[in-house]
Amino acid sequence: MMLENNELLKIEALSIQFGGLKAVDQLSFTIHEKEIFGLIGPNGAGKTTVFNCITQFYKPNHGNIYFRNIKDEVINLVDLKVHQVIRQGVVRTFQNVELIRELSILDNVLIGAHIDYKTGVISQALRLPKAVKEEAIYKAKAEEILKKLGIYERKDMLVFGQPYGILKKVELARTFMSDPKLVILDEPAAGLNDVETLQLAKTIRQIRDDFNCSVLLVEHDMRLVMDVCDTICAINFGKFLAQGTAKDIQKNPLVQEAYLGKEEHDE
């Protein structure tokens, strides 16, 4: 068994190299069930690269990513293709919201249920009873999620022209359609104002409880990270710096150095 009882995701000696640049170097950390885990680091530290390795957008050169999937089996995500990752219970959002502008909010959320559909093209084209029933089930589920996130009234509006805060919520709603065990948020507070950021912190905690999942987030907004995360891992130049609670991280000299630079001593 690669994972202890309450461990959900274990990254082991992860390395990826772009040309001569080691973007992630021998990085290891573990996320537990129902934990809100923050990954921080200065610009270019390799946070998003770690994300892309977990979701298989990049194939790491070395290392393993063990995950306890929906069926409670432990698998190595590295063996999968990008589109298979969501089936295991790992789903992500994007730094620059990736929604379909020409579709309604409800339709955008329904894309999150894509893998759950059992009926094929032909039964959908003919609107066979089972296809109609299936569509109704997921529509109801999507509406339920939109209600929880407080944007139900907008469900039939087009995504095009919606404020940024709403778009972020739509993307979040989309991730929950697949009943994930791990939700990966790529800079959820980017582009939000102070009020929206405060709201987001609340939302993140609420979704952890409502949907019973773990959250991994990369974020630049330190207030949000310190406020919401149970455990924080700091990295720099792709290497592990420190891990601990918000207080531990704030006090850690290595982290302070990475963010603020080394103190110059006059000789």
Added chain:
Amino acid sequence: MKKIKIAFKPWMGFVLFGIALALIPLLAEYTTFVKSSTIITIGGTVIFAIAALGLNILLGYSGLISLGTAGFMGLAAYLSAYMTVDLGLPFEVSLIVAVLVPTLIGVLVGLISLKIEGMYLAIATLAVSEILRKTFEEFEFITNGFSGKSARFPQLLGFIQLDRASTYYLIVVVLVIAMLLTYNMMNGQVGRAFNAMRGSESAASAMGVYSLKYRLIAFALATILASLAGVMYVHFIRFAYPSTWNLKLSLDFLAMIVIGGLRSIYGTVLGAFIVFAIPDLFLKQIPFFNQLSYVLNGVLIIEVIMFYPSGLINIGFDIKRLWLKLRKGIHDAGK
């Protein structure tokens, strides 16, 4: 008295639309207003609308471009003509084979589309279409080369011989079914997957949409519709020349969906009427304008892209909005 309220379902709209189209030949018979040659033009337009619907699935919904529609349509036309006339096979059998063969080639092109995008995909599909067209010229034992291949009106189930008017009805039925099935697919899981793929490939795969599978489905659907149109064409016009299936026809399909409306099913048919029927029915009557239909299409595409990026089908909504505004204005002035 109890009021019976029937919920208006999308399929009723398609059926009503089909009935309206089907009435045109009747009008031709009983009035002098519509000439009988008009049926050929309108029937041709309906056939082209079927193929354009396929291109709309490909380009409008999935964001994959193809300039090969004409080639696939031609291949299906020749195959069906050869099988019914030379081999004496029943119409139904040749229909199935004439749709299957181009669809297999279309799926192969779908495989290529995984490696090349945008402009290069357009060039590759154009190349496939040109190869097909050259083949039509050279394989004389099937296509009869430059002299053209003739075919007959379809004979259904081996004993129902259709004439021009009833073939026209058959074409309208095929269009209505194609519109209905396309509507159902594009408003369900498959359509959303196509949209997701067009919007962002990475977001789509993060949501579990397997690009290879959906690209193949998109190309298969587009080729099935193009081939169906090809079969209908050869049995309605009863003649096929290699020069019909050239780049201009593929570009006309592109013009139809851009002018009518990308991702709009009625828009596709409207586009087909604007690109094919209007120049044929009206412009040809005016001496100076009869060679200007190319120019008209070009101007229309530019106008539509600039002022109506979502297609002329949306002009209705805008007129309605303007009308409501006007009425409100009159109402307010009356106070």
